[in-house]
Amino acid sequence: MNFFSKETKTALQAKEAALQLAFAPVAFQATRALRNLGILKIISDAGRKGITLEDIVAKLTLTRYAVRVLVEAGLGIELLLINDKKYTLTKMGHFILHDELTRINMDFTQDICYRGMDHLEEALVTGKPAGLRELGPWETIYPGLSLLPPEIGKSWFDFDHYYSDIAYPQTLPIVFSRKPRNLLELGGNTGKWALACTGFDPDVKVTILDLPGQMGLAEQKIKAAGVEDRVSFFTTDVLDEHRPFPAEKFDAVWMSQFLDCFSEAEIISILKRCAAVLSERGRIYILEPFWNRQVFKSAAYCLQQTSLYFTAMANGNSQMYHSDDFIACVQAAGLKVVEENDQVGMSYTLLQCEKMS
Template structure:
C-alpha cells in the first residue's frame, strides 16, 4: 500500500480542485449531511425522471432558498446533477451518501464524536493531549466517558466500532477456536460491550472468558452478559490498563485484543503486551485483531484509517493512532514476542496477528 504514496498523481488543475475541496471541507461535510438527513437526496432519487427545485421544496417542506443553496452546493460536490430543464438527478456520490453503510457509519461518527473536537487539533499536536475531548466531556480519555455519553453520541461511537468487528468476527472465531488450539480460558483485554465474549461463548460451548476493562465499560458488558444468562462463563476484572502497576489475572491459554491496542501509544502498547505475557502460560498465545492502513487492499480504506488517526490525536487520548503495521510490529518485538501467524484481508480492513513469547536459546 505504501507504494501508492511514492509520487504525485494529479495534474496541477486536479490538485488545485482537490485543494479547494479541502479548504471548504467543513462546509462540504455539513451540506452532505443535511442533504441526507433532510430527505432531499431521497426525494431526488425517488423521482426517477428528474425533479424540479419547486417540487423538491414542496416535498421537503423547507424554504425554496434553503433547498436551492443546498442543491447548488451539492452540484459542486458531484452529489447530484441537473439538466437543461432544471431537473435534478441523484449522482453516484449522492447514492453512496444515501445508501452506503460504511459511508453512513463514518459520517455519523465524524459528526457526533469528531466534528467539534477536531477544531482543537493544533493544540492536541502541540501538547500531546486530547484537547478536543472537552467538547464531549471532562475526562482524561474518551474511554473513561463512553458509558456517560449522550445517547446519540454513544450510538454513533458504538455503531462505528462494531461495524468493523461484526464483519471480522465470524472468520476470526473459526481461526482462534480451532480444535488444536485447545483454548479453555481466554483473557480479553478491552471487552467493550461484550460482543467478542458473547460470540465466543456461542461458538465454543466450553470456553471461559475474563474481560478486563475500565469499570464503566465492564459494567456495560456485564449487563449484556447477564441478560443472556452467561454469567457463569464470563467474569470481569475492572481495571485501568494504562496504569503500569495494574497486573492482569493469570493462568490463561490466550489473550485476545480486538481494535484495542490502536487506542494506545507505542510505549503503552509495549507495557500492555508485557503484562499480557505474564497472564498466559509459556505456550500460550496473544491474538491481536487490528486495522493497519498499510495493509489495505484499496486506497479508500487506507484513507479512512489515516484520517481516523486524527480522532485519536485530538479527542480519544492524544497519543495513539491507526498504525502502520511496521511501527506496530516493532512494539510487539520490543515487548518480547514473535509473530507466528499473520492473516490479512479479514472483513473490511483487519489483520490478525498471533504472537508467542520469544524463546531464548
C-alpha cells in the same frame, strides 16, 4: 500497497483538489443537511427522470431558498446532476444516502470529532486530547463513553463495532483451532466477543478486562444471555502498570481494535503484561486495521484520518498504525509474530503472537 509513492494529479487537478479541501467542512455539513432533511431521498425516489426544484420544495417544509442553496451546493460537491432543470443523484450521492459504512463514518465524524477537531493543533503541541473538552471533562474519552448522550454514544459504538463485527466469524475458527480452555479479552466493550466465544465453544471460559465504567453494558448482555457462569469480569486500568492483571494463566489473550488506543510505549507495556499471563501453550491474538495493508486507497485514507481522532479526541498519543511500527512494539515486548492474516473482515490483519524462546 503503493498508493502514496507518486503524484497522480496534474497541476490543474491538484489546484482543484486544494480548493475543494479549503471548503471541505462546509461541503461536509451541506452533505449532511441534504441527507438529513430528506432532499437526497426525494431526488433518489424520482429516479432517472429527475425532479425540479419546485417539486422538491413542495414535498418539504423548507423554503425555496433553503432547498435551492443546498441543491446548488450538491452540484458542486458532485452529489447531484441537473439536466432540463431536473435533479438526479450521482453515484456518490447514492452512496451518501444508502451506504451504511458511509453513514456510520459521517455520523462518527459529526458527533464525536467535528467540534473537537478545532483543537487539533493544540493536541499535537501538548500531546493531550484537547478537543475532548467539547464532549466532556475526561482525561481520555474511554471513561466517558458510558456517559455520552445516547445519540452521540450510538455514533461512537456504531463506528467501533461495524468494522470488528464483520471480522468475528472469520477469527473465531482461528482462535479456537487451538482449543483454548480460557481466554482473556482486553477491552470487552459491550461483551460481543465474549458472547461470540461462548456461543462458538461450549466449554471455554472468558475473562473480560476493562475499565470499571465500561463493564456495565457487557455485564447486562452476558447476564441476559445466561452465560454469567462462563464469563467473568476483571476491572483495572491498563495504563497503570502497578495494577495487576488476573493471577491465572490463559491459553488465549484477545484484543480487537484495542491497542491502537495507546501509544507505542503503552502498547509495549500492555503486551509485556499479556505475555506474563500466557499459559505455556498460549497465544496472543491481535486484530488491527493497518493503514499500509489496505486493499483500497479510500480505506487507507479513512484510517489515516481516524488517527487524528485519537490525537484530538481520544487520548492525544495513539493512532491507526503502520504495521512495521506496530510489530516493532510486539517484538520490544518480548513477543514474536508466528502467523499473520491480512484478509480478515474489512481489510483487518490478525496477528498471532507467542513469547520469544
